[in-house]
Amino acid sequence: MTLLEFVTSIGDRWARGLDPTSTGETYGYELKLRVLPALGHLPVTQITAGIIDRTIDEWEQRHGASTIKNTIAPLVRVLDEAVRDGLIQINPAKNRTKRSLNRNAFRGQSHNDFVMLAALLAARSSEVSGLQVGDVDFDKNLVVIRRQVFPGKGGLVTKPTKSRKEHRVPSLEPLRPVLERHTGGKEPEDSLLVGPKGGYLTTATVRDATNWDGVVAKLGLPDLTRHGLRHTGATWMADAGIPLHVLQDILGHASMETTRGYLHPDDRHLASAAEQANDFLSAAGQRKDTRRSGPATRGL
Helix, strand or coil: EEEEHHHHHHCCHHHCCCCCCCHHHHHHHHHHHHHHHCCCCCCCHHHCHHHHHHHHHHHCCCCCCHHHHHHHHHHHHHHHHHHHHCCCCCCCCHHHHHHCCCCCHHHHHHHHHHHHHHHHHCHHHHHHCEEHHHECCCCCCCECEEEEEEEEECEEEECCCCCCEEEEEECCHHHHHHHHHHHHHCCCCCCCCCCCCCCCCCHHHHHHHHHHEEEHHHCCCCCCCHHHHHHHHHHHHHCCCHHHHHHHHHHHHCCCCHHCCCCCCCCCHHHHHHHHHHHHHHHHHHHHHHHHHHHHHHHC
């Protein structure tokens, strides 16, 4: 059975669990536009990792890393179905997304996404490093933080969160495309973010890759650290009106006082308070002047 015949026979079974109006539609488009024209004529049993790699090499000449990842993802899903049906023993497309696709663009995007996740999840850098694909729950719009990964003696160390408890963080809308990009075609236990060579991203590698110290100096924020992104995210959530006890759960703090220490609201709320007070005092003064001038006016 050729790949085209197999795809026709299973219909949309390969797309189970995907949002049909976003990710599913994108993957279906890439399957029909690129995967089937390139590989559809081959028997499923003759599609090897080497053939897939050579096909990716050709795609890289014409398309960016994001397009290629969205093309490989539905191929992985289709061949997963072939494994379930007993046509093949292993999926030769697995881990093809871990290739260094368009290295420069992928590298920059990965490090940019690290910064996005740290700020919008109000997470520690080590917690972002430890995120796995299975920690993302698109149905509930949650990201579950279960572990942290950081450099230690003898190499990277994987440990539970600082509180030793998992905590659930709402997945804000700007994060959805980031999460979709990094979960496509991967297994639940795969790292959500990987570096250009497929390794872990840590706060040190992000600092070096982004020229962090130079960038924050140019922005006039020389004291901003990667951990400062967690404070930034917490402050945004507090300014948005999220109750302190909910914010405590999001940050994974045992004490509410610890959570209070993470909040650094700007002066906009003070300016708003001043404006309200000025309006009140101005209105009160007008009422007082009216009362004073009333009798004199009637006397004229």
